[in-house]
Amino acid sequence: MDQVRALTRRRVPLKTKELIEELNPVLRGWGHHYKRAHVRTLFHWLDGWIVRRIRSHRFKRWRNGGWRQLPETKLYGEYGLVNLIRLIPSIASRKREPS
Numbered sequence: 001m002d003q004v005r006a007l008t009r010r011r012v013p014l015k016t017k018e019l020i021e022e023l024n025p026v027l028r029g030w031g032h033h034y035k036r037a038h039v040r041t042l043f044h045w046l047d048g049w050i051v052r053r054i055r056s057h058r059f060k061r062w063r064n065g066g067w068r069q070l071p072e073t074k075l076y077g078e079y080g081l082v083n084l085i086r087l088i089p090s091i092a093s094r095k096r097e098p099s
Contacts, residue, residue, distance in 0.1 A: 001049075008053040010060050016070070019057060020079045023050070031087040040091075043084035051075060 003026050007019065014022065027050070031043070055070055075081045085091055 001046075004050060004053060008057045010057055012057065014057075016054065016058050017079055019054065020075070020081050023054075024080070024082045027082040027084060028087070031082065031084045035087045035089065040085065040088060043088065047084050050081075054081070 004023065007022055007026070012019070051072055054075065058070060076083055
């Protein structure tokens with residue numbers, strides 16, 4: 001969490017895409033290290049916390065309407081943010097149903 005906090009400080013002069021590119025190796029490494037343990041609840045909580053940190057970095061505030069401009073589907077889809085829950089083998093092996 002300290003590494004994510006350091007990367008997502010509000011005064012770090014990175015665009016959202018660049019921030020996610022810096023953040024992904026940290027998340028992927030941490031997720032692959034711990035994915036074999038019972039961490040589903042923790043990963044779910046961390047995914048939400050990371051999304052809030054990214055929005056806070058971009059909009060310079062914690063609670064605001066930034067979620068409308070930067071929804072999770074855009075973060076995970078267009079920007080390619082690593083989803084920790086999807087790193088768990090039992091979940092990753094399931095096929096996603098089309099929306």
